[in-house]
Structure formats: structure tokens, C-alpha cells
Amino acid sequence: MNTRVWLRLVLAALLLALLAACTPMQPAPDRVDRTPQAPAVQGDLATWLDTLPAAEEGQTGFRLLDTGAEAFQWRVQSARKAQERIHIQYYIWRDDVAGRTLLGELLDAADRGVSVSLLLDDMDVRGSDDLLAAVNQHPNIEVRVFNPFRTRRGAVRAGVEFVFRGSDLNHRMHNKAWVVDGLLAIIGGRNIGDEYFEVSPYYNFTDLDLVMVGPLATEVDHSFVEYWNSRAAIDLRRMRRVEQDPEKLARYRENLDAWLAEHQEHPLLTLEPLNGAPLTQPIDDAGAYTWTAQAKLVVDDVGKAKGHEHIREGVAEAVARRLDAVEFELLMISPYFVPGRGGTTQLVGMRERGVRVSVLTNSLAANDVAFTHSGYSRRRPALLQAGVELHELRPTALPPRAAADREMGVGSSHASLHTKALIIDREEGFVGSFNLDPRSRYTNTELGVFLREPAIVQELLDLYEHSTRPELAYQVRLDDEGWPIWTDDEGTLYRTDPKAGIWRRFLSGITRLAPVEPLL
Secondary structure, eight states: OHHHHHHHHHHHHHHHHHHHHTOOOOOOOOOOOOOOOOOSSSHHHHHHHHHHHHHHOOOEEEEEOSSSSHHHHHHHHHHHHHHSEEEESSSOOOSSSHHHHHHHHHHHHHHHEEEEEEEEEHHHHTTOOHHHHTTTTTTEEEEEEESOSOOOOOOHHHHHHHHHHHHTTTOOOOOOOEEEETTTEEEEEEEEGGGGOOOOOSEEEOOOOEEEEEEEHHHHHHHHHHHHHHHTTTEGGBBBSOOOOOOOHHHHHHHHHHHHHHHTTGGGSSTTTSSSOOOSOOOOOOGGGGESSSSEEEEEOOGEEEEEEEESOOOOHHHHHHHTOOOOEEEEEEOOOOOOHHHHHHHHHHHTTOOOEEEEEETTOOOGGGGHHHHHHHHHHHHHHHHHHHEEEETOOOOTTTTHHTTOOOSOEEEEOOOOEEETTTTTTEEEESSSSSSIIIIOOOOEEEEHHHHHHHHHHHHHHHHHHHTTTEEEETTTTTEEEEEOTTTTEEESSSTTTTHHHHHHHHHHHHHHHGOO
């Protein structure tokens, strides 16, 4: 055996030893899984719903939340209405003003005797073990992390682990759900962080949530339980490096209260009801919702996170089936639009049948993950040649109704699209966590709702028409030589990705040359 082979074996042994040394799992404590529960029958939400004829008829109330302020307010108010349980499921939970404030609301609910279950994907929260361990000390709060890294800190160690466990770690829980008492649920594109509520000083997302009260909210609650019981959902108490210290909670709450007091002038903390005033439109107002039974929740089987075959129709299959049946118009909003060869062929085929196809996605300058833009840009000429309408969000675009906030200095003016929505034949709408890219289709777990309610579909149409205006989105077309060009509301013509900068163009261009499209 030559020297080079020996060196490789020694290096592999050292890497395996490194992983073994930082493996965080302890023998499991007594793990108590859940069974799906009926919605709460006591409390403010239950009492209110009992008085509504629409709820008695099995209808669900829906409301779109298209501004960060409203999305934050409804989460706060719903937590304060909780009587029995709060189930939380997110891909990202930032340790910032939004994240800390909402965590404080969950702690307050737990103090009232509400059972709080927090299920977070580990891709973002790895490194926040101490914070989560402190919260987990509360007797009414339980935290689980989904598909965790064994290395809890350090980019190098995480990189080494990904080399060995990449096929497992590449699968992430992308679902977003906030469920109260099995009666009210908020789903959609938003994670928890300042940028998702439009108050980050660096960049902000235009995003969309869907609130539901009634039977479909109970279905979301049951889907949460399925993920909670998964073997991929690991009790935080099993993390070897997570110190179990009953005093940590008291110290954390003391620090949290002091920190929030220092930030009391932050825009989020001056909103109703955090400023002591009631909401202009409370969540227990029947007029705040559109009521219908024409809606369907679709959730990926949790086994998808381990690469298993679906045992039921997932979100990608439900979307594909509906796209196959489009008759005259398809409008799509996707921040990460990577149609691939198959998706491009499908959209081109629609155009050949006379279907209008229009897409809103991020421009390269607005995209928060620049390399994913390569998967879109390589398919852009073929789509434009077929007559697909392409709109790319400008990096200075403002979310609907958010201009006044910007004028008051709330958050950054740098915008990035994060909404995920479809409008099919002006009859059916979709809102969820699903991006039109390979990761959402094959790798990550997702959740969404299809609705055939005219009022909600019209709201989505209005949102699409607003967001694709030239003031907010570049209009993309081909010049006479077949090269893409961009125009804005002032008639300015761009022959390269507008406002993107050399580095972003280089990163997108070099990624476009690599065979990574299925991974984007």
C-alpha cells in the first residue's frame, strides 16, 4: 500500500474521530409522543367559534396577511388567546427582536398553563442550543429539533459532518405553521425573523401568510403531530452539549425582559397589541375572514425528510396535477424559480396550447441566495421565446401597503421576494411554503393550501397585479438577437441583470456552468 493511500486512510480516520468526539446524542429520556387531538372546547377562540353559523356548517375562515406588521400582530394576539395548546413548526427562527418577542409571548402563554410545543428545523437553530435549552426548562414547553446535526458548533465540524452525512442532512423541514388550540393556524412563506416582518435594517422580504380558523386549522394541527412524532424530531434533552440547568430559564427571562426594555421603541414593539392598545381588527371578528369549505390542505409525508417514498399525495404532486389541467391562465409567484428542463417543457407546452403563463420571481439583485438564480437564468431565454411573461422583483420594491412604514424609517428599503403562491384559471389559488424549485419538489418537506373561494382568489390576483407593476418589478423580454433585456417604469433599458453588481453576476454565472441545477 503506497504512502498516498495510507495518508487518505489516516485522514479518514481522523475525520471519523472528530465526528465521534462531538456526537451530541445521549440515551433518550422517556419520550412521550402525541396523538392527534380534537380542537379545544374551552377558551376565547372556542367560545367565539361556537357562536358562528359558518363554523357550525363545517366552513373554515381564511384571511391573507400580506404585510409584516399584520402578520406579527396576529401571531401575538393568537398566542394571547391560547387556552390549551400552541404548536409551532418553522424552518427558521431568528434570535432577533421578532424571534425574542414571540418567544416571550410563548413563555407567557406557558405561564398561564398552555402547553407549548416548538419544532424547529436544525439548519438555522444549530448554535442556539443554550437559548432553546433555557426555554425548554419551562414545565409547559417542549422543544424538538428536526433532523439535527451531530456537531452543534463550528463551521468546519459541520462541513466535515455534511461530507459524511450529506444525503441525510440535505433534507430539511421547510414547513411553516403556527397553530393555537387546534382552532387557528397561520401558514405560508414567513419564517420568524425581523426580515420576514419587514423591520430588518439590512433587507426585507415581501411575503404572504394565510390565516385559517375552523376545520382546516385542525388538520394543520394534526400534521404538526405527525412531524412531532417523527424519529427525525429529536428532543432537545438528548443533546449532550445542551446543559440542563433549571436556573437557566430564570436568567434567560431576566435578560430577555431587560433586552426588550432597551428596544421598546423598536417598530415591532410599538404595534398593537404590544403597545397596550387592542387590534383594530381582532382575530375573533367573523368579518375578518372569508368563509368557505372549498379548500384543501396538502402536507408532505414526513418520510420525505429521510428520502422515503410518499405514502400520500405531497405538495409537489398536487401542484403538478393542477398545472397539467390549466385551461387558459397560470400566474406564479416564487422567490426561487428553478423550473428545470421538465418544468420548462411543461410551461412551453402550455404556451403552445394558448395558455397565458406569467411568473413573478426575484431579480438577481433582489435574490437573497444569488447562486439559485443560475437555475432560473439558464431557462429564461427558452421561456421568453415561448411567450412566458417574466417579472423580476426590483431590490427596492415595497410590499403592498408598506410604503408609509418605509417613509417613517421602519426597516431597510432593500426588498427580496419570499411569497409562494399560484393562481390557476382565476378560479383556484395556492398559498404555502412550496417554491417552484427542485429542493421543494424532491428534497424538503412542504405545506400549503389550495382554495377555490372567489374572494380569496381575487385578493391573490390583486396582489399579483400590484407586485408586477413596473415600479416594483422589471419586465423581461428578448431583444432582436435573442438576448434578455430588462425595463423599468421609467423606460430604462438594461442589458445585464440590473443593480446586481459584479460579484453577484459572477457567482450566478459560474454556478450556471456547474451541473448543480437539480440541487438548487
